[in-house]
Amino acid sequence: MPRGGEATKTRILDAAEALIMGHGLAGTSIDMVLEKAAITKGAFFYHFKSKSELARALVERYADQEETLLEERLKRAERLSRDPLQQVLIFIGLFQEEADQLIEPGAGCLIASYIYQFEELDEKIREITAQAILRWRKRLGDKFEEVIANYPPRFPVNAKELADGFVSAFEGAFVMVRVLREPKQLSQQLLHYRNYIELLFSPTQ
Template identity: 40%
Template sequence: MGKGEATRERILEIAEAAVLAKGFGATSIDEVIAEAGLTKSGFFYHFKDKNALAHEMLRRYVATNDQLFDDIFARGHQLSDDPLQAFLISLKLLAETMADLPNGHPGCLIASICYQERQFDREVRELTARSVRDWNARFRKILDGIAAVYPPREPVDLDDVADMLSCVVDGAIIMSKTLNDPSRLERQILIFRSCIKLMFAAPSLP
């Protein structure tokens, strides 16, 4: 990794924290470069404008989250052969992971961008949309595996159930931040987990 790449990473890290804390518009380049220890010229050497910065931040954020999901769902699958049990374990792991974040979840970049959309170009908006669709498809695939073994006890659209996880997480992050109570996120994931249990597990099972 060249020196330039290291600087880029440093800028992105600082910028992401600032954007999640106070929004994209309120995050000034001056402030980012001050913390990163370089000049304005240096910044524009790496990013042609703020939009490019947003684009790279998003790429980074999506990649990190993808990796997290990969790990967690692989671990769940590893701990149980039963698709439902594996998913329930993964959700528990996800909840724990979120609970272990020292200062609570820093926020969802996609949600942040969603409420600032006009500031970004088509490319950025398409990247957010694609990421969300990918995550939904991932969850949907898991649910397909479950439904094949455990027929749902209530007629539900599995696409909607898959969407629900992202919705609950995004909503819970907002609530955590608004109420300044990080525990909200963990608890919402666990409630979603209960819903999955109720949907698929036979009434007799624990």
């Protein structure tokens, strides 16, 4: 558990993330963060020299959390089955289980909330976000390579593109959730993607 200065820094990050998810990066001011985190301006600038530095720290933390989530879900799927196709389906199913519990239409992805401001952000933030997505492409792409080697697909496919398809379905579903205010969209879109994978790799009759 963080103590002292680290606890304050965590509180700032938590407050900023919550605000950005609701208002966007451009719509979130330092004053809003100060109020939500219940800290002084001096405490803020002790940890972060600018809003840009805060934005970078947030995306670094978020990317690390997402990488941990990816690895935990893949390892759990691999423990539950030795078959690569079943591992992929279980992996998707684990995200579906969590999506079924989503009741807040304001949920979303921090990285996605940065995208429309990339031109205003420093290159380091662009690099962090790109690397985060590329990690998912690499890990899921490797798993899909195993699937393709064991289950000839019914149509020509590329393992990396299948991995990108999962990320696209997941992130795109958050747009649907927020715009339509329908939390079940996330679970539904993951189900459609899972059905596609099952049909793609099912034996031809």
